[in-house]
Amino acid sequence: DAGVIQSPRHEVTEMGQEVTLRCKPISGHNSLFWYRQTMMRGLELLIYFNNNVPIDDSGMPEDRFSAKMPNASFSTLKIQPSEPRDSAVYFCASSLRTGAYNEQFFGPGTRLTVL
Amino acid sequence: RKEVEQDPGPFNVPEGATVAFNCTYSNSASQSFFWYRQDCRKEPKLLMSVYSSGNEDGRFTAQLNRASQYISLLIRDSKLSDSATYLCVVNEYSGGGADGLTFGKGTHLIIQP
Numbered sequence A: 001d002a003g004v005i006q007s008p009r010h011e012v013t014e015m016g017q018e019v020t021l022r023c024k025p026i027s028g029h030n031s032l033f034w035y036r037q038t039m040m041r042g043l044e045l046l047i048y049f050n051n052n053v054p055i056d057d058s059g060m061p062e063d064r065f066s067a068k069m070p071n072a073s074f075s076t077l078k079i080q081p082s083e084p085r086d087s088a089v090y091f092c093a094s095s096l097r098t099g100a101y102n103e104q105f106f107g108p109g110t111r112l113t114v115l
Numbered sequence B: 001r002k003e004v005e006q007d008p009g010p011f012n013v014p015e016g017a018t019v020a021f022n023c024t025y026s027n028s029a030s031q032s033f034f035w036y037r038q039d040c041r042k043e044p045k046l047l048m049s050v051y052s053s054g055n056e057d058g059r060f061t062a063q064l065n066r067a068s069q070y071i072s073l074l075i076r077d078s079k080l081s082d083s084a085t086y087l088c089v090v091n092e093y094s095g096g097g098a099d100g101l102t103f104g105k106g107t108h109l110i111i112q113p
Helices: none
Strands: A005-007 A010-013 A019-024 A031-038 A042-050 A054-057 A067-073 A074-079 A088-095 A110-114 B003-007 B011-014 B019-025 B033-040 B042-052 B054-058 B060-065 B070-076 B086-091 B102-103 B107-112
Touching: A005 A088, A019 A088, A031 A074, A031 B060, A042 A067, A042 B102, A054 A067, A074 A088, B003 B033, B003 B086, B011 B019, B011 B042, B019 B086, B019 B107, B033 B060, B033 B070, B042 B054, B042 B060, B070 B086
Parallel strands: A010 A110, B011 B107
Antiparallel strands: A005 A019, A019 A074, A031 A042, A031 A088, A042 A054, A067 A074, A088 A110, B003 B019, B019 B070, B033 B042, B033 B086, B054 B060, B060 B070, B086 B102, B086 B107
16 A cells, blocks of 8 residues: 655755645545654644644744645645745655544655755 | 653664663643654654553563653664664644644664674
């Protein structure tokens, strides 16, 4: 079975450009999470969705960041305009939420570098 | 503010030795606890859940101390393949799926031959 799929795996862009990160969760999973990981701050939850509905976006750093989940099999995280401090690894994760805690499965991540 | 604190290490340990590291959490309402493992330049993966009574999975033992608000991970007979970063994860909610997860910054473990 395919795991969580993320694209692109690497992205290098210049400050001010728009960046779109994509995620395909594991089929059948109903929760999707976007994380950002840096050496300084570790792994931070940006936003998560349950059944395609955003539940908590309190981790989104600022208005330059937006996330959508138009259907159960696709989500995007957009940064516009990008800044050098946005450089990080962005992970998408999915889980099957059935009440008790369910394991989150992470994608391979997108390594973003903003010059 | 939710905080999960870990010693970043690195812990340099000879192969075959036993190593243990702790993690403290600030929110006394936290309900469930986990250890994730992250290899270099890879994604985190669930290693094991941590139950109140403590639990063991092969060479790995996890303990929870609610009174002192810390969890621990013990690795016996360490292998070279155990070299990784171990992330402590705390869930604030009970039975709420994976909402409210807070990750520690991780403890870096290096097993030396």
